[in-house]
Amino acid sequence: MVDAFGAAGPRHWKGRRARSRTEEWVKSIIEDVRKDTYSEEKGSALYEMSFHKELNGRQLDAQMASVELINVLRPIVAIATFIVFAAVAVHEYPEVKHQLQSGSPEYLEMFAQEVRRHYPFGPFLGARARKNFTWKEAEITEGMLVLLDMYGTNHDERLWSSPNEFRPERFKDWDGRLFEFIPQGGGDPAKGHRCPGEGITVEIMKASINFLVNSLDYNVPVQNLSFSLARMPSLPESGFVMDNIRRK
Numbered sequence: 001m002v003d004a005f006g007a008a009g010p011r012h013w014k015g016r017r018a019r020s021r022t023e024e025w026v027k028s029i030i031e032d033v034r035k036d037t038y039s040e041e042k043g044s045a046l047y048e049m050s051f052h053k054e055l056n057g058r059q060l061d062a063q064m065a066s067v068e069l070i071n072v073l074r075p076i077v078a079i080a081t082f083i084v085f086a087a088v089a090v091h092e093y094p095e096v097k098h099q100l101q102s103g104s105p106e107y108l109e110m111f112a113q114e115v116r117r118h119y120p121f122g123p124f125l126g127a128r129a130r131k132n133f134t135w136k137e138a139e140i141t142e143g144m145l146v147l148l149d150m151y152g153t154n155h156d157e158r159l160w161s162s163p164n165e166f167r168p169e170r171f172k173d174w175d176g177r178l179f180e181f182i183p184q185g186g187g188d189p190a191k192g193h194r195c196p197g198e199g200i201t202v203e204i205m206k207a208s209i210n211f212l213v214n215s216l217d218y219n220v221p222v223q224n225l226s227f228s229l230a231r232m233p234s235l236p237e238s239g240f241v242m243d244n245i246r247r248k
């Protein structure tokens, strides 16, 4: 499902089939939770979604509850893409690894942000214009496909100095400009097309990076770590293959 994001052709249809299969599977679990044939702790996402009531007091139908639960789980799985790119960065910039091993929480945060800036998840986002409008002399007409160049914005030299260098320090005292750093959409998440899950994304990345550099030793065999800026979501050609993994 995550891999089909932005895909056309067979990859898209494979994702659609995976989505239907998962919806049916999760729906059956929700029905079991409701019948108490599957015991689940109050407060878990599964429990809360199973018994969630709409404003009119009615329980969500099991199909909708399933879709909503998957809407929480799917983006959490998607964070794996940024974690893979974080592993690539640790490998490609060994000097950064020493800083991460120092255990500084500020550096860990800056590193996670620089991974989200430097590497693409979805290089771009597409949307259809709902009405005619003019934006900076560009005439947009209703129904037109408009692309937001996320990777290009995160590498625009008018916004970022030496944008192609991997430099976590650029996020020291960073003032959080909402339209310039857009790895998960732009603007205010409460009003615009920015992901409300950015905080969760960064926290999961930080925990994973910390585990990778401070709890594991591993070798990285020769592989192809190049990635495409036309694929959504993007990933290194080889994935990130590790071998001889040891606990520290």
Ligand code: HEM
Pocket (backbone or CB within 6 Å): 072, 073, 075, 076, 078, 079, 080, 081, 082, 121, 122, 125, 183, 184, 185, 192, 193, 194, 195, 196, 197, 198, 200, 201
């Ligand atoms: C790789 C990580 C992620 C990426 C790249 C990502 C990207 C995005 C983008 C670009 C949007 C805006 C879509 C639009 O309005 O056009 C969005 C919306 C959303 N994201 Fe994320 N996201 C990620 C992780 C998460 C996580 C971890 C959660 C929460 C568990 C989450 C929850 C949401 C929700 C609920 C929306 C819809 C907001 C709304 O329309 O009101 N996302 N995401």
